[in-house]
Structure formats: C-alpha cells, structure tokens
Amino acid sequence: MGNSSSWWCASLEIRVQTSQGIKDQRAMIRKIMRVKTHDATQYCVHVQWLRTSAVGQEDELFLDHGHCQTVPIKFITAKLDFVLLPPGVSAASTTCTYFARYIYDADRNHWSAPTGRLADCDGCLYRREHYDRGHVRIAADGGFSINGEEYHKNDLVFLDSNSTGEPWTVAQILKVPDFLTERGRVDRNCIDIQHLEIQGQGQKVLSQLGKGRIPLSQVRGKVSCRAEEEDLHELLTMERLCAADYYAGGGGSAIGARKYFKVTSMVDCDPVACATLETNFPAARIACAKLSDLLHATHTSADSNHRRGSALPNRGHIFILTAGPPCQGHSGANMFRSLDDTRNSELDVVLKVVNLLQPDFFLLENVPGFKRDWNTDTDGVHVDTDTTRNFASEAIRKLLAIEYQARLAILSSRSYGSPQNRVRLFVLAARIGIKLPNFPLPTHANPDIRATIFSVEDGEDMIKVYQGWGTPGCGPLPAVTAEEAISDLPPFEYAGNTRLNSSGPHFSATRISSRGHETRVGFTRSVPYSSPPRNEYQKRKRGSQVTVADHHTSHRSQRELDIIFGASTYAGRPGQRDIRGCERMTDPNGSFSTLMTSSRPGGKYTGPIHWNQRRTFSVAERKRIQGVPDDYILKGSIEDKDRMIGNMINVDIAEAIYGQIIIQVVLPWWRKAGRPKHVRATWRRDHPIPWSSTIA
Template sequence: MSKIAVFDFFCGCGGTSAGFRSAGLDIAFALDVDKDAANTYRHNFPDTYFHEGDIRDLKKDKLEEQLTRFSNHLTLFCACAPCQPYSKQRTEKKFKDERLGLLELFIPLIKKYQPDFVFIENVPGLHKGRDGLDPLGKLTKVLKKYGYKMDSGVVAAQDYGAPQLRRRFVLLASRHGQINIPAATHGIDSDNPFKTVRDAIDDLPAIAAGETYKGISLKNHRAAALSELNLKRIKASSPDGGGRYEWHKSLWPACYTRTNDKGDVHSGHTDCYGRLWWDKPAPGLTTRCISYSNGRFGHPEQNRAISVREAARLQGFSDDFEFNGTLNSMAKQIGNAVPVDLALAMGRQFIQHIEGINGKV
C-alpha cells in the first residue's frame, strides 16, 4: 500500500491530476460536468475512468469499480469545486449560485468511503463561507469525526514554482497521522527565485494577433484576434509592462473617462489592457486570460494577448497537454485549473507522508 490512487472530483481540464501525476500518483477517477473540459481531460488522461456529469448523478457502482480496480492503493479524494461563488470578484450580494453547495455534495462520499487522504483547493474566500453556507466548516467537522488529521491555509502558487501570482486555499487531510502543508520551495529568501514570464514563455515562436502557429510540434499556440482599435492600443503600450496610462486619451475606453461628482476620473481595473512583465511572475490567470481587455494579459513585446499555449505554460501545463474546444472555452479551462506546480508540490507532500508512514523518512 505504498501507492496512491487519485479520485479527482470537479477536475476541470485536469490541473490537479496533471500535478499529482507528475508527483507519481496514479489517477484513477475523474468527474466534471463541463463538456469541453471533459474532452480535454479524456484526451490527456486516456487511462483514467471519467464521469461526465453532475456529482449528484454519479452511480456509486462506477466509483466502486475504480476503488476495486485500485484496491492495492491508498486512496486520495480531491475536490476543487468551481471557485467563482467564493471569489472576491463576485460582488452581487443577492446573487444565488447553485455551485455554492457543490463542496457539500462531496461530504457524503467522504462519509461512505473514508479515503485515506483528502485534498481541497479553492479561492481564499472559501473559508469565510457565502450566502449563509459554510461547506468548509461542515467538511472539517466530518473529517474530525472520522479521525482525519489535517492542515489548511492560504498559500501562494508562486511559492511552489508557478510563474504567476495566485493565492489559493488548500486543505490536506490524512487518516494516517498528521499531515502538513509543505514548506515553500521558491521565493526571495530561497535558493530558488520565483519563476517569471520569461522563464515560462520566452522560447515560444512569435505569432500575430489572430494567428495560430502551424508547427505540428506545438499545439494550442493560438492568439485571439484584436480589433483595429485594440491593435492601436497595444502598439502604444511600451514593451515589458506597458499599459493604458501611456496612451493618448483618444485611445481610452469610454469607461475610463467617466468622472464622479467630485470630478475624479474612474480608475477602473488598473491591469486591464496591460502587458506582462518579462522578469516577474504573471498576475493570476482568469477565465479570460487570453483577452487583451480583461487583465494584464498582453504579451510583453508582441502586439497581441498571450496565446492559449502561453497561458497554459503560465498555469504549469506541459506542451504535450492539449486543450479542446473553442478559443474562449480553452481560456476558461486554463483559468479555472489548479496551477499544476501547486498540485505537484501537494502531491509530493502526500508521497512524503506515505514514506513517513512506512518508516522510510
């Protein structure tokens, strides 16, 4: 029982699974309701049983088939439910979102199957609850009842080698003694500096806005088209971090020329229409991470937004990980994914934990 079989609920396109697989874990089962993410996942994890559908419709025999198939493994259940309902970006106080309760639907599986390990990843706001729901509190209560030891907190993906600034809430739980969040591996006070945009994408071939790289050895290196106005805007932005504050006001979007009662100009989101810096980590990727107007997603020097492949690299996906769907769908899959480098670090921590159980460390 020295191997771990991963059961990845709300898997999306496979960021958690990719990191865990790289750490040496076996990916036994995955579930997601999004069709394009499902196609991407199946393509990249052909040996994993995939359930495309709602967790509420999951037939227990399908899950139990995989538990039996991997009966010589320890089991790890992970749930990285859609994070938007708990994000600080969501400001509509009366907005009701059925995704708020998804993590609670994971709890009965913990009770019934009592996996050896549990992993949760989400936005930092998860631990605060929302709209009267506290799924994390309910989950931790169940974990304690069934004898799990756990550690949880907010971590930064860049501290584990991701070339982007992204704070996430993680929880690790074990039925085999105390397990802790791993120590950071990268940073200012570390032997390993933060990875940068240059580290991640500098070697990729140049392409124009709206162009797809034709080489067969590199998939998904495709950039969104730009309007004539946005092309003027990015050309007016200096390389390596330039943005809209450099433009002549004739190029400003109307929303940034509004003034309030005091005559102050609306500042808007400061990163919108910005270029990435070469020698810094990228800002956190969103579901619109290939859109020039929706964040600091302009290429550091080429006159376009970053491509799907560049976004994938910033999220930690290897070049052999191929995405399916429309351009917008691929961006959504990447933006929603768990950073692969973060998942890799957590997967290695579970491996080290097993070695401690077996007396190897």
C-alpha cells in the same frame, strides 16, 4: 490521594487568574503529582487547557495546542462529565455531556488527533519538540544537528538571505566548531563556510565567492539528500497508490498527481473537459456527469460497498481524493457572488463523497474568498453564525465530524516554482490514524508572498501565518520570472501600424467570417521552438518535445486591438494609476497575474498583453503559465482551452503538495514496512478502512 484515579484524564473547571481577572477555565488532567517544598507537601495537577470552537459539534471540546499548566488541586472547582474519545469511536456513542477528539492549533489552522500515550501532554510535547528543533545537538561522529537535520564538514547547505523575495544562498561547511557545553547550553553556535554560486535551478556550482563565519540559526537545510532521492525513485517504480480527481476540469491537479500516483477516477460535467481528460489519461475511469448525480445513484444502490458499474470507485480504493468545486460563488472576480449561488452547494456534495469513499487523504482547493465571512447586513442573506462563519469553516466542521484531521493554508503558486502568482486556499485532510503532513515548504523565493489570515472563532484576532521558516518570501531557488517561463516560444505579433519585435511574423487578428469563433491568430500548426531550453523551467515543461502546438490566440475586436497597441505600462508597477490592470502588459521581470478564463484584454485579467510582442498570450503560453506540460492536449475551441486553463489548479503547487504527502507519510511507512512491492495491498493492510462509516 484517595480516589484520585477516578480523576485520570477527567475534564475539570479550574479557577485561574487572567489579565481580565479571575475566571473558571476548563482543562483535562494529564498528570497528578505531589510537590514537596522545604516546609510542606502540595498536591498539583498538570492540565491541558480545553476550548470550544465553531467547527465542533454540540458539547465538543478541543485540546488547546501547546497550552498546558501545573496548578494546585485547591484551584479545582468542579469535575465535568467528560471523555477523551479514542480514534474510531463515534461521538454519538458516548453518554458523557462533553467529549474531545482533536487537538486544535488556532494559530496555524490545524486540527489533529492526539498522538502517543494517553497521558502524554500535547503542550509539553510541543514545547519539547520546539526546544529540540531550535537548539544545537552534538553528534557522536563530530557533526551537529539542528532543526531535526544533521550536518557535517563539507555538506552543502542553504542559508537564509534575510531579504523578502530573495532566494537562499548556498555554502559549503568548512569547519564544524568544537562545541563547548555547560549544563546543556551551547557556547559556540557558528560554523565556518565557503559561499558558493549556483546555476539555474540549483544544478551546478559555478564559483566560490568567499569564506566567512555565520550563525547556525541562519542554516535552512541541506541542498540535497541523495539517499532520500534514491529511495523515492525506487518507491515510484513500484505499484503506485491510487488518486481521484473530482471537478477535474482540464486536469491541472491530475497532471501534478501523476508524478506520484496512479490517477484512476475522474469526474467532471463539462463534455469538453472530459474529452481532454480521456485523451491525456486513457487508463483512468472518467465520468462525464455531475458529482451529485453520481452520489445519488450510489445512495439508491442496494449495496454501496459493491457497486458494479458505478462511476465511483469502491470504498478503500482511493488513497487521495482531490476536489476543486466551482469557485465562482466565492471569487473576488465575481462582482455578483452570493451565498445562495447554487454552485456553493457542491461543497456538501464532495464532503459526502469523501465520507462514502473514505480516501486516506483529501485535498480541497478553492479561491481565498472561500474563507470570506458572510454578513447578514452587508450581503443580504441569512447566515447561521452559531455553527458556520464561512465555507472554509463549514468544510473543517464536516471533516472533523466524519473523523478527518485537517489543516488550512493560503498558498501562492509562485512559491513553488510557478511564474504565476496564483493565490489559492487549500484544505488538506487525513483520516484519523494517518499522519497529517504539513504543507510543503516553499521551494522558490516569492517577492509577493501572501500570509494565511483566517480566524474560525468570533472575537479572536487573526494571525498572519507564512508557510516555511525564516524570512517570509524566501526559498532555496530564485523566483521564476514571466520571461523565463516562455522566452523559448517563437515570437509573433498582430498586424498593425506598430511592431515591437521584428524577428517574428505578424498575423491579422480580425475575425475570418468563414471560421467565426474558430479563427486562430498565430501559428495554426505545431512550430519549432525558437531556441533550446534556456532554464530548468522550460526544460521540464518541454520534456522531449521539439515543436510546440497551440501557439495562437483567438481573434480580437477593434476595441481590443486599440487596447493592445496602446499599452505602454507594466502591470504591478507604480505610476499612471488611471490605466486599468486589464489594459497593461505583463512585467517580464515579474510574475504573471492570476490567469482568468478569458485571455481578452479589457476584462478582469490583469496584465493580459505581451511585453515585447503586440498581442495577448497564446494558448501555449497560458499552458506554460499554469504549469501544464507542452505535450498536454487540450480539446475544444480556443475559448474552451482558455477557460479550462483559467479554471485549473496550478500544476506546480499541486505537484508540491502531493510530493509532500509521499515524502512525509508514504516513504517513511514504506521503509518501515520492508520496502514492499505490492504497495497498495500492504498500505491498506496497515491502514484499514472503517467499513462501518455511514453516508452522511
């Protein structure tokens, strides 16, 4: 091989045959080998293909996830001036023409740092892992493992229902077959099971529905793992890692975060939102200001690492930073959205804050329109498509530049136990050197499942990606319906000539001149619930409360009352297409549509009218729809409360994402570190901050 060592991990141009003909393709050598045949010896290289991307810097290449090949050396046409940068080494420090830092999974919108030894091929590791997860392995104790989990006789397991929108079924393993293997192949891949029926949210086994034999490919995991639950409970009783929430609004994401973290820093420029945050998070440091102003104050500080009195925490203090910058510039509900909307510039601000504070994790939330491609001809604005197709691409590009791994997904809150089908875009990022977890698997069935459809690159097909595995729209638990979410709240109606529910009082919905916009229609004081909790969702949201507050709406105009009293169709059901969604009732057996910032009918909100009470939904009901606990206190007028609720990150989906980070990253580290009590100091010792980072 002579000077072959100088080629180790070099980038090459290799001439390959493709369906479009012969072309040169870039690749990085992973292994040099000598292949002997019966009549000759051939020298080959195992390579991982490289590709460019619109989110990369100039001359940056990406390892193409899962794509590798062994090719004869004679196909090499040129050696490129290239380096694979290790973690923590800036791209600006290299003198090579080309460099790579990340593995790019274009199919699943995932950018991560290479793991393992330098010579390990990501493509081979991926295929090996994929093979291992999909094939049955025999355990020494008589059980078996598949998809990374071990099973034994008498285990309770979930089974795929094979029907979109339906929950998984539950069964108990009665018999593990005697696997007969030959050359590693499993000849029998079925297990004998006892079908079971569960009550509510999977709390109790009610009855046995029959026995049968099912293929192992239908198994979707164990019902519970008591050991992991106990470890998680012990971890959360220790000192908690710190969370920050910027553009916090009414605090939806912070409510989800406080189950796992200590929320210590919050920023919002709305005084009413800040008053709400101060009431519910008294231990947090809350800045009522524009984040851009706080960032500017930090820039002018003499020492950004020790900023006494600064509203932003010191670098290294925050474990996870969440931001939901204004979405109106991207929202489909905004008919006048524009690339030049000043609210869109907040993305640049929050990413500069990320680079400044260096949180271990960063979660960005926005509307699906955040990934919308802007077009000069149709949108009337100029977009530099050589660097950025859309704001989501821009966010990924800047995160990679400051050495954060990232993944992107479109998620629906209903897949995580919410009665609202609120679809939002999430970017989850982690500093290089820290494991970037997957987005959480759906916990509930969702009949209206949405795929992530996103393409960074021009000319590439967009691929539908569903979160979870198995049949799209399925999950361990049944979907939470609109009626199940709020049926324990006492009924009331607007006074009128027709009534749907005679069990509750009726109130005049007209404006009271002496109170003006502060006119409240409904129960003006806390009122007892109409029944005990009827399901797990109501039980969780009620907590220890015995009364519910804010069970009233704002006043309604005569036009709005005419819409409410004339409503006769459900949102989402076929028929009567001439009736707008904003003039329909919510289907009690379906989900709530995405909450808007106003609860008034006749606007942008689909299904704003109660199905069996002549009125719109109260503030208390809107809190339930968004996953907000009943004891959470909202400040301001009714319009202020409606606006804060409509702008919130859904609590249920936020909690699921934060829980995934804890379970996939923090909990394994904590066990390995010896279960330390001082979690923050030990985590930072094991995951030091790169203090040399500069403020972009």
